[in-house]
Amino acid sequence: MADKRTITPEEKALLQAKHRQEEAEARNRKKERDARTHRLVQEGAILESIVPHIKEMDLDFLKRELMIRLRGM
DSSP states (O other): OOOOOOOOHHHHHHHHHHHHHHHHHHHHHHHHHHHHHHHHHHHHHHHHHHOGGGGGSOHHHHHHHHHHHHHTO
């Protein structure tokens, strides 16, 4: 039969602190993902404003073109 002991107040406090830490880390990861997504959307909008026909380009073609053009800088 399983041991059904109650946890001590110290163990409970430790578990709560661990849970709060995990929640804070999850919030930080979400903030970082949201910031990256925002940056990528802004960069994509800039690229589309400079090269409007980019929407019709295949992604592999776009990558090759950018690599060729940026090497010459």
